[in-house]
Amino acid sequence: GQNIDQPTEMTATEGAIVQINCTYQTSGFNGLFWYQQHAGEAPTFLSYNVLDGLEEKGRFSSFLSRSKGYSYLLLKELQMKDSASYLCASMDSNYQLIWGAGTKLIIKP
């Protein structure tokens, strides 16, 4: 079956770095997405990886290893506004998105 695993909840300190991991098993692969969702708000797109390696976008970076079925989202210089849920989704060979249950990130001062 198809499956996405990511931690349910993580806690980090303001100013620090946190890495949110995601492992996936899908029938074929057409890329991996990360979305951010603040409480009561719409999920918003953060990144899309289809090739192996690290892609950096300001304080946020996303990494993909296709051979390991693994991705992570790296958040640097954490700010209180980064408290949110982070959703990982893999796109299978039929361009269907398989979603993880999300990781709730709590930032403490």
Added chain:
Amino acid sequence: ETGVTQTPRHLVMGMTNKKSLKCEQHLGHNAMYWYKQSAKKPLELMFVYSLEERVENNSVPSRFSPECPNSSHLFLHLHTLQPEDSALYLCASSQDLEGPTRELFFGEGSRLTVL
């Protein structure tokens, strides 16, 4: 502001009521989606429309009925719902159904409570 607007933001209904959720996208996208989001569960895809044609219906109970009158508007008609249908219903759009242009733009959702 994501360019996708959902109304109402909150809805409380009894099991015998009939109501509708509305979604409008101002992005000129070709595909629109309904998702159900329950606490601590992955997003569940309910319906997909591409150029106003339904392309996917993921075994959703018939008490949920979608309607897509044009490429900018999507409705979800609700009738005789069950308490377990209480959830956040998210509408999304994307430029196309495939590839990186399948980046989804979500509305803020309609929080549904069924009593």
